[in-house]
Amino acid sequence: MRKYLYNLATDKSRGPVAFLLKILLFLLSLAYGLIIRLMIVVFSMAKCRLRAKVISVGNITVGGTGKTPLVEYIASLLKEKGRSVAILTRGYGTGEEARMLEENLEGLAVIVGADRAKGGRRAIKEYFADTLVLDDGFQQWRMIKDLDIAVIDAVNPFGNRNMLPRGILREPLSSLKRADIFMLTKTDMAADLNKLKAYLQRLNSKAEIFESVHKPVSLYRLDKKTEALSLDFLKGKAVCLFCGIGDPASFESLINKSGAKIAVSLIYPDHHDYTDVDLENIICAAVEKNIDTIITTEKDAARIMNSGLNDYNARFFALRVELAIKENERFVKRLFGLYSV
Numbered sequence: 001m002r003k004y005l006y007n008l009a010t011d012k013s014r015g016p017v018a019f020l021l022k023i024l025l026f027l028l029s030l031a032y033g034l035i036i037r038l039m040i041v042v043f044s045m046a047k048c049r050l051r052a053k054v055i056s057v058g059n060i061t062v063g064g065t066g067k068t069p070l071v072e073y074i075a076s077l078l079k080e081k082g083r084s085v086a087i088l089t090r091g092y093g094t095g096e097e098a099r100m101l102e103e104n105l106e107g108l109a110v111i112v113g114a115d116r117a118k119g120g121r122r123a124i125k126e127y128f129a130d131t132l133v134l135d136d137g138f139q140q141w142r143m144i145k146d147l148d149i150a151v152i153d154a155v156n157p158f159g160n161r162n163m164l165p166r167g168i169l170r171e172p173l174s175s176l177k178r179a180d181i182f183m184l185t186k187t188d189m190a191a192d193l194n195k196l197k198a199y200l201q202r203l204n205s206k207a208e209i210f211e212s213v214h215k216p217v218s219l220y221r222l223d224k225k226t227e228a229l230s231l232d233f234l235k236g237k238a239v240c241l242f243c244g245i246g247d248p249a250s251f252e253s254l255i256n257k258s259g260a261k262i263a264v265s266l267i268y269p270d271h272h273d274y275t276d277v278d279l280e281n282i283i284c285a286a287v288e289k290n291i292d293t294i295i296t297t298e299k300d301a302a303r304i305m306n307s308g309l310n311d312y313n314a315r316f317f318a319l320r321v322e323l324a325i326k327e328n329e330r331f332v333k334r335l336f337g338l339y340s341v
Contacts, residue, residue, distance in 0.1 A: 029166035058138025064246025066185035086123035089135035096302035154190035235259035244272030
């Protein structure tokens, strides 16, 4: 049902039944939009200021935009430069994003909770944080932010421009006027990047626009995470993929660019909580094709790390991806400019 509703919202489902359902969803989206607008007004009237720099990384749509690699990059960069950083995340679904951040950013506080202000006060008190990075923080209307970054998927920026549940917008497009930075992701796959940039400039001329791509950097076996493997390992190899993320097509594209041959690709809903049956089905699908290399994303890997994979006669790998920002020096300068005021 969840997948069908998403297909309706993205206009992938068609036919007379889908047409009628889209009318109903459109009416619901009008009500949803009204509620969101009221919430923004009400919550913005009582904003709180925390005694630390607050950097928000979020988006205006559902689905994968690539914000988590940006959160990781910002936190890592600030930590390297001597800042005391804490990440505040809501911890959606199975909490894989929080676990992934904790593992990749060793020694950095990751605080999970729906109340980000409460989490921020705890980070300041217990971890002496001078910088708070909000993961998925664009809808945190109650908080005063020093930098508000809106991450936008350049391939499918706004869907059909309708609000949920008829479209994929979490807020009206006019909300992008709050952003200080637009971080465009997957720009190497975008059909008309200049058109998108021109639209954003008209909408919010004060915001800076940056372009970025997701770059695969290495692989690791799930039972040997500290041992990075070169991407050369994949060249010419037939592999089985599985993932439960917002944009599975981008994951498949990264694997293709790494030189592997995708023989099996299994797609699950976003934030899918894998069961033993799911893993057995994945193994069977690989075995049927005589494949011994099964690859997933880091987020999916975090969900299945404690599932007893060593009991299976197959090799599970995760693809490690980093965000490569065009004009990175300009972005870094903008980031550290926060500390000069």
